[in-house]
Amino acid sequence: MNTFSTETLDRLFTAVEEDDIVDAETTLPTEISLRCSQDKIDDNYALCLQFWEQGFxxxxxxxxxxxxxxxxxxxxxxxxxxxxxxxxxxxxxxxxxxxxxxxxxxxxxxxxxxxxxxxxxxxxxxxxxxxxxxxxxxxxxxxxxxxxxxxxxxxHTRLESESGFIAYRQDQMRKLRVLVANPKLTGKQFHDVRKIVSQQVSFYDTLRSIDPHNSEALTLSRSLAAINGLMGDKHDEMVADKLAGRRSYDEPAELNADIRQRLELLVAHYPM
Known part of the structure; x- marks a missing residue:
């Protein structure tokens, strides 16, 4: 596995810290590229493992x-x-x-x-x-x-191939499309949506950390982080309502209009 510099690790730490910051100015790129070479897959995993191993x-x-x-x-x-x-x-x-x-x-x-x-x-x-x-x-x-x-x-984790990685990401987005099509979501469905978004955020966080000149990765990282942040705030409300006895966590509820709009835009832009 490749070993990365302290500067690269610091960039990843900063990106992870920004994973739930809502930036109102972020917009998705017109086209989202799914290409990711085998070398990039290997390097992305290597950086994430080094980030864990050397952090504590x-x-x-x-x-x-x-x-x-x-x-x-x-x-x-x-x-x-x-x-x-x-x-x-x-x-x-x-x-x-x-x-x-x-x-x-x-x-x-x-x-x-x-x-x-x-x-x-x-x-x-x-x-x-x-x-x-x-x-x-x-x-x-x-x-x-x-x-x-x-x-x-x-x-000793066996890593995915380039084609398999693209297929996995597309499958995740298809699941997201199905979930978002529901007028209301249960607590579990809401959590499933956030999990898919969080995984995508982490992918672009890692890409932008390895290549700080990758403008598409930075744009997608910040756009997805905004969704992640909004959903995090909503999840805190749902948990508070559950603890206070105001609403069951699994009771279906409508998505916030801003969150829904951002998710629908993401699905519409994603190549499937």
Whole structure:
């Protein structure tokens, strides 16, 4: 695998940080190219793996878990450090779904990423029972034997071909088109839409980081990030309504007009 410079890693960190920033001025390009050579697929995955491997150590992450278990009310810089590590997990999970031949992130890696999210929710909301429960399981998943197995699997992932990668992205967009055609979406359907958008954001984030002169990748990254940000805000509302007993998470609801318009425009521009 290729190894990338600190500057490239820094650009990816910045791009990931902007994944939910809504820029009202962004517009989609007239045409979206699906071409992505085998070398680019290989490099994209290599950068995402390096971004994960060099962003933290197992010992640091275990130390953070232990720190939150001892005191869930830790200062903002510590919380942000945990958030940034989790962001690296999420970005690599998207990469595995995009670039691997199986288009899956693997059970152990996937469950670790999910557990990190539940653990973060627990210390954010001061939920001691969930904090202890998810913390105990997370420590198991971060044990040396599991960690070594996960790292070996990540380094020996079979990557998709150029034609297979194009077909996968088109299939995802067809699923998005079907979902968006519904007048109302359940919580699960809303989550499925956001997952597809987030994967696309991560693809263009990685492209623009490797090639900062790729204007199409930058434009698509920012346009998709705007959708991702709007959907993130809406998801927070849905969760708050669920917790307050105002509305069930799975009760079908209409999409915000702005989100729907952006999604319909994306589907219309995407070559299928």
């Amino acid at each position: 150590t197992r010992e640091e992450l275990v130390g953070l878990v232990d720190a939150f278990l001892a005191n869930p009310d830790l200062p903002t810089p510590v919380r942000m450090r945990y958030k940034y590590i989790r962001a690296r997990y999420k970005h690599l999970r998207f990469a595995l779904r995009l670039y691997s031949k199986a288009h899956e992130s693997g059970r152990l890696f996937h469950f670790t990423t999910v557990l990190m999210g539940h653990f973060q929710d627990a210390f954010r909301n001061g939920n001691q029972s969930n904090l202890k429960y998810y913390g105990a399981i997370l420590r198991l998943f971060l044990s040396k034997p599991v960690w070594s197995l996960v790292r070996y699997t990540l380094r």
